[in-house]
Amino acid sequence: MWTVGWGLVALVFLAGTLLTEVLIALPGPPRLPWPVGAASGVLAAVAAALVWKLPRLAFGAWRYELTDSTLELRRGLVVRTHSAIPYFRVQHIDITRSPIERALGLSQLVVRTAAATTDARIPGIAAADAERLRDVVLARSGRGDAV
Amino acid sequence: MATQSELDAPAPPAPARAPDAARPRRLHPASPVLDVSTLGRQLVGPGVVALGAGGAWVLAVGVALVLAVRVLAWWRRTYVLDGGVLRVESGILVRNQQLVPCERIQQVNLVRKLRHRSLGVAVLTVETAVGGGAGLRLEALAASEADRLRRRLLAAKSRATGTVPAPATALAAAVEASQPEPAVPAEQVVVRLTHRQLAVAGLTGAQLLVVFVFAATVLQFVDDLAWRPLRQLDPSALQVVGPAFFVVAAAGFVAVWLGTAAAAAIVADSGYTLSLMGDELHVRRGLLDRKEATLPLARVQAVRVAVSLPRRLLGLVSVRIDSAGGGAEAEDSRVGVPVLPAAHLDRVLARVVPGIRPLPPLRRPPRAALRRAVVRRVGPAAALAVVVALAVPPWGALALLAVPAAALAGVASYRGLGHALDEGVLIARSGAFIRHTVVVPLGRAQSGRVQSTPLQRRAGLATLLVDLAGPGRPARVVDESAATAERLLVSVVGSTVP
Numbered sequence: 001m002w003t004v005g006w007g008l009v010a011l012v013f014l015a016g017t018l019l020t021e022v023l024i025a026l027p028g029p030p031r032l033p034w035p036v037g038a039a040s041g042v043l044a045a046v047a048a049a050l051v052w053k054l055p056r057l058a059f060g061a062w063r064y065e066l067t068d069s070t071l072e073l074r075r076g077l078v079v080r081t082h083s084a085i086p087y088f089r090v091q092h093i094d095i096t097r098s099p100i101e102r103a104l105g106l107s108q109l110v111v112r113t114a115a116a117t118t119d120a121r122i123p124g125i126a127a128a129d130a131e132r133l134r135d136v137v138l139a140r141s142g143r144g145d146a147v
Numbered sequence: 148m149a150t151q152s153e154l155d156a157p158a159p160p161a162p163a164r165a166p167d168a169a170r171p172r173r174l175h176p177a178s179p180v181l182d183v184s185t186l187g188r189q190l191v192g193p194g195v196v197a198l199g200a201g202g203a204w205v206l207a208v209g210v211a212l213v214l215a216v217r218v219l220a221w222w223r224r225t226y227v228l229d230g231g232v233l234r235v236e237s238g239i240l241v242r243n244q245q246l247v248p249c250e251r252i253q254q255v256n257l258v259r260k261l262r263h264r265s266l267g268v269a270v271l272t273v274e275t276a277v278g279g280g281a282g283l284r285l286e287a288l289a290a291s292e293a294d295r296l297r298r299r300l301l302a303a304k305s306r307a308t309g310t311v312p313a314p315a316t317a318l319a320a321a322v323e324a325s326q327p328e329p330a331v332p333a334e335q336v337v338v339r340l341t342h343r344q345l346a347v348a349g350l351t352g353a354q355l356l357v358v359f360v361f362a363a364t365v366l367q368f369v370d371d372l373a374w375r376p377l378r379q380l381d382p383s384a385l386q387v388v389g390p391a392f393f394v395v396a397a398a399g400f401v402a403v404w405l406g407t408a409a410a411a412a413i414v415a416d417s418g419y420t421l422s423l424m425g426d427e428l429h430v431r432r433g434l435l436d437r438k439e440a441t442l443p444l445a446r447v448q449a450v451r452v453a454v455s456l457p458r459r460l461l462g463l464v465s466v467r468i469d470s471a472g473g474g475a476e477a478e479d480s481r482v483g484v485p486v487l488p489a490a491h492l493d494r495v496l497a498r499v500v501p502g503i504r505p506l507p508p509l510r511r512p513p514r515a516a517l518r519r520a521v522v523r524r525v526g527p528a529a530a531l532a533v534v535v536a537l538a539v540p541p542w543g544a545l546a547l548l549a550v551p552a553a554a555l556a557g558v559a560s561y562r563g564l565g566h567a568l569d570e571g572v573l574i575a576r577s578g579a580f581i582r583h584t585v586v587v588p589l590g591r592a593q594s595g596r597v598q599s600t601p602l603q604r605r606a607g608l609a610t611l612l613v614d615l616a617g618p619g620r621p622a623r624v625v626d627e628s629a630a631t632a633e634r635l636l637v638s639v640v641g642s643t644v645p
Contacts (some may be wrong), residue, residue, distance in 0.1 A: 012454070028169070040350065069640075069641065070640055076598075078600070078601060078602070080599055081596050081597070081598045082596060082598075082633070082636070083594060083595070083596035084594060084595050084596065084636055084637075084641075085593075086594070086640050086641075087591045089594060113593040113616070113618070114276050114471055115593035115594060115614035115615055115616050115617070116618055117597065117612075117615075117620065117621045118593055118614045119593045119614075120594065
């Protein structure tokens, strides 16, 4: 059993993304009667609170875990998902890094099996952790045709 | 692996074929013009230029050029089965070499469309699990050569995966290689369908809808051609024909419709035979276009059984057998039974999934799932109905009828749900009007997940998805209690043995 969380920086990344989205959705109060301005102000405050709170909740809901025979992922605030991928089914593992992720020293790990529908991506893990995790999973995946 | 009958048979005619087997071969000389879709695409360019330049000889030169390139490509394209690897070399300027190790083969198909049959050739496709099953396509081979290559590929595959022991000594290997082709195991027919059964399949299946598409096209065409003269027609002329005419016309339309649907099914699947040859499943079908698919039993990923409402009343089911090969839309390589009496299902399953027992009764999800199924459908239906009722005052109120209809659909969907975990297989059923049952051998599950929406969590429910190799959709156990779903997940991914 080896449970690891994200790095704290993941919050900054998520918060940044959400904030941009909210700003796009809320064009400020340009010359509108005060009730509208006040309402939009309240909305903006609520949005800001959500921007502050949601990534923390989403972050808190994310767990990945290496058990004896499977890689298990638990995630999701609204739709909660618990995935389990047996190591020996793993065909290959991708590590991707977007510009924002690079700036924050993070990586995204994508584990693939022979099934096109397997959904196993772990976003926002520290770059060094991602490579270590990849090596561990690959070492446990063994050899042979798992189709 | 020589059988007794083979030992009795006269000696192989020409031992000199052994070196011949490892020599690269070309496809059939008619190949450059047989791949009509590619040829058509390549002829678009010269066609457009000829239209622009407006000269018949420009077109002739263009066509000659395209054909010359295609003949050159055919000249360059060779295949050889050598040491358990199928190697295809091609390319005029950029040389290309494709290698398929035989142990990776998922499925081998032979297709003979009408144009191939008239020339005595066949298209051979080899499917692997790579990239959603996009495989290797050899268009076209002489029919006898296609058959021989298929047998050799499958024999090499069985040897490579250890289903059949490899020749023990170099001498034994040489003897085996010197035989013109591997021994053909006896064929055991599992299902054979008559034209009458196929007609029933057509009358209860998707072919009914195909006719609508066809009719829509025809109507569009007729509309373009004949609508204007029709509009100028004197309306009083219609009174002469009277209502009897419309009844006869409607009856005629229905007769043609049903006849077309039945005929379409017969043309697609005439002579349908599902058989076992050794450890391979074999499907042969088709009246005009002959299609053959061969799927090693060890490659069966899941068996999907579909039952529509009319078929349920007639006691019929249809079956699809999934391998990891084949694109989701690869109609030619479909392995399945278009229609089957439900009573025969267990017998067929026993042949396709070795070790499976007759399907047990399925376990219904908890009562909370009934409420979930109804609310899930009534919610959106009610919202939409209210909007329509308010927007279109007098007649829009009729939309409210959608609400009880949605409730009924919800009840039907709940009654369609069920699952069972039995002797190494997971069986999951869902669907309101068409019930889909998926039978997954547990050793085939690639990965699994349990998902729950907020409303499901409030009811203590969750949905289990089991991912399968290849392009197929995951198997789903919908709205089971959260604890059961988690327990199933553990047995599905935990019991898989390397």
